Amino acid sequence: MKEAYIAAKERWASKMAGKEKPAVRSENRLPPGQRQVHNFPVLDLGIRPEIPLDKWELKIHGLVDNPVTLGWKDFLALPQFKDVSDFHCVTTWSQFDMAWEGVAFFTIADLVKPKAKASHVFFKSYDGYSTNNPLDACMDDDVLIAHSWNGQPLTQEHGGPARVILPKRYAWKGAKFIREISFMDRDILGFWEVRGYSNTADPWREDRFA
Ligand SMILES: Nc1nc2c(c(=O)[nH]1)N[C@H]1C(S)=C(S)[C@@H](COP(=O)(O)O)O[C@H]1N2
Numbered sequence: 001m002k003e004a005y006i007a008a009k010e011r012w013a014s015k016m017a018g019k020e021k022p023a024v025r026s027e028n029r030l031p032p033g034q035r036q037v038h039n040f041p042v043l044d045l046g047i048r049p050e051i052p053l054d055k056w057e058l059k060i061h062g063l064v065d066n067p068v069t070l071g072w073k074d075f076l077a078l079p080q081f082k083d084v085s086d087f088h089c090v091t092t093w094s095q096f097d098m099a100w101e102g103v104a105f106f107t108i109a110d111l112v113k114p115k116a117k118a119s120h121v122f123f124k125s126y127d128g129y130s131t132n133n134p135l136d137a138c139m140d141d142d143v144l145i146a147h148s149w150n151g152q153p154l155t156q157e158h159g160g161p162a163r164v165i166l167p168k169r170y171a172w173k174g175a176k177f178i179r180e181i182s183f184m185d186r187d188i189l190g191f192w193e194v195r196g197y198s199n200t201a202d203p204w205r206e207d208r209f210a
Pocket residue numbers: 040041042043044045046088089090125126127129130157158159171172173174175176177178
């Protein structure tokens with residue numbers, strides 16, 4: 001696990017330095033049971049909260065040495081990260097080459113300094129949504145809190161001001177309208193996870209439902 005972490009952090013560092021070559025993507029990018037779309041469907045709970053940027057806050061706390069609450073300017077002042085990844089929704093659509101910009105999860109972790117016993121992360125959103133992930137899954141080179149997509153600020157329907165992107169999991173594992181990130185020493189289930197969705201959510205193994 002330590003080796004996987006170091007390898008991921010190395011890949012991330014080379015992306016941050018702008019040294020990453022264009023990603024060589026496999027021929028077989030479509031996970032089983034998925035179909036490629038070229039639009040960007042919207043999936044939400046029917047609530048699209050309106051959060052003025054001067055009221056927006058991201059609280060990051062729990063088992064960390066340095067809990068913080070970021071305002072919008074604080075968030076934009078953190079090192080910025082751009083990455084391109086594929087997006088897989090459990091309702092069987094996938095979209096390739098999504099260009100995200102925001103703050104890498106590695107940067108968030110370096111800022112708050114998770115304690116050794118932190119093993120899971122719980123995400124809460126402004127629309128009442130929540131989701132959970134193992135810390136290891138968050139510490140990958142393609143995980144970020146995005147404020148822009150394809151060069152434009154995230155629209156409200158797609159989770160603006162900011163949303164979590166976790167490309168290696170089904171998209172419900174990435175919270176739109178992100179409000180709070182809690183580091184924990186146990187796993188608690190989020191909105192869809194308590195409603196029968198898989199907790200692992202790996203598109204390549206079709207972990208759709210628990
Ligand atoms: N806050 C919040 N985040 C959310 C959701 C939601 O309803 N509320 N839906 C999830 C689901 S099921 C998917 S597929 C993606 C959809 O993102 P999109 O609407 O930008 O396509 O967001 C995920 N994150």
